[in-house]
Amino acid sequence: MAKMSLEQLRKLREEKKQDLTRREVEGKEIQIIVGMGTCGIAAGAKETFDAVVKAVEEKGLGEQVIIRQTGCMGLCYVEPTVEVVKPGMPTVIYGKMTKDVAKDLVAKHLVEGKLLDDHIFDRPAADIMKK
Amino acid sequence: MHYALCDYVLDIVQNAVEAGARNVGIEFAESGESTSVSVSDDGRGMTAEERERALDPFYSDGTKHHRRKVGLGLPFLAQAAAQAGGSWSVESRKGEGTTVAFRFPKGNVDCPPTGDVPGLFLAALSLPGGHEMAIRRVRAAAGGGSSEYRLRRSELAEAVGGLERASSLALLRDYLESQEED
Numbered sequence: 001m002a003k004m005s006l007e008q009l010r011k012l013r014e015e016k017k018q019d020l021t022r023r024e025v026e027g028k029e030i031q032i033i034v035g036m037g038t039c040g041i042a043a044g045a046k047e048t049f050d051a052v053v054k055a056v057e058e059k060g061l062g063e064q065v066i067i068r069q070t071g072c073m074g075l076c077y078v079e080p081t082v083e084v085v086k087p088g089m090p091t092v093i094y095g096k097m098t099k100d101v102a103k104d105l106v107a108k109h110l111v112e113g114k115l116l117d118d119h120i121f122d123r124p125a126a127d128i129m130k131k
Numbered sequence: 132m133h134y135a136l137c138d139y140v141l142d143i144v145q146n147a148v149e150a151g152a153r154n155v156g157i158e159f160a161e162s163g164e165s166t167s168v169s170v171s172d173d174g175r176g177m178t179a180e181e182r183e184r185a186l187d188p189f190y191s192d193g194t195k196h197h198r199r200k201v202g203l204g205l206p207f208l209a210q211a212a213a214q215a216g217g218s219w220s221v222e223s224r225k226g227e228g229t230t231v232a233f234r235f236p237k238g239n240v241d242c243p244p245t246g247d248v249p250g251l252f253l254a255a256l257s258l259p260g261g262h263e264m265a266i267r268r269v270r271a272a273a274g275g276g277s278s279e280y281r282l283r284r285s286e287l288a289e290a291v292g293g294l295e296r297a298s299s300l301a302l303l304r305d306y307l308e309s310q311e312e313d
Contacts, residue, residue, distance in 0.1 A: 062298025
């Protein structure tokens, strides 16, 4: 990849905007919040953040998904932690969300609308869980 | 402990942003012999006493996490630098800001790997807030000597349409990776 200029970056953004068949995203935005406290960083949260960005883009959901960072969510023993807020699904904090699991998160939770039961550490009621 | 030098840097940058800084400056310089980094901010700063306490892993001021008793960011850095024969410094003035600087010699067996520099800048630039962030990256050039590039958060945010949407972050990732090319 050749070194890109800011002008080329702006142009790419414009091309991308025009290429996109803009979906109606109002009220349908998905939020992914990555815990980036010292505990998260030590457990690989930076790589998780990166993997989420790539996986979301690969699945063509880039315009629909907001990715934010926050500090420690208080679940240091299962870092990296990721909170997912998707309309129509329970809000979930997932733990042990390494970069490889982050790809599953995008494929299953975001695309298929299924929870990753083995990684849920907060929020959904017991009756939502499959086991 | 963190795995890579980039992880130490991100931890320190997060401290700077959370200290209410309006401006954050990062210098990340790599030569064949060493890696030198400084992170400066104009956030709330620390008194001499608070600075000493910040180096104690079993102290936290409790503002980030109620009732938490540990604060590991700076202690991790100090320990890693000491183990690898490197150096570190924390200069801070209450109400004016803080500068954290460190240097690791690459030849030491305990020197952590550099890590993913574009990934570090992506995470640092997209930390939430309305602050400005200026990054200067210097590295050894392939043909000898050194090369450098600079990044400014406000310019990049304007170019990719904000720093929260996944599509914008993916574009920014490509841009940051391309800056590492000679």
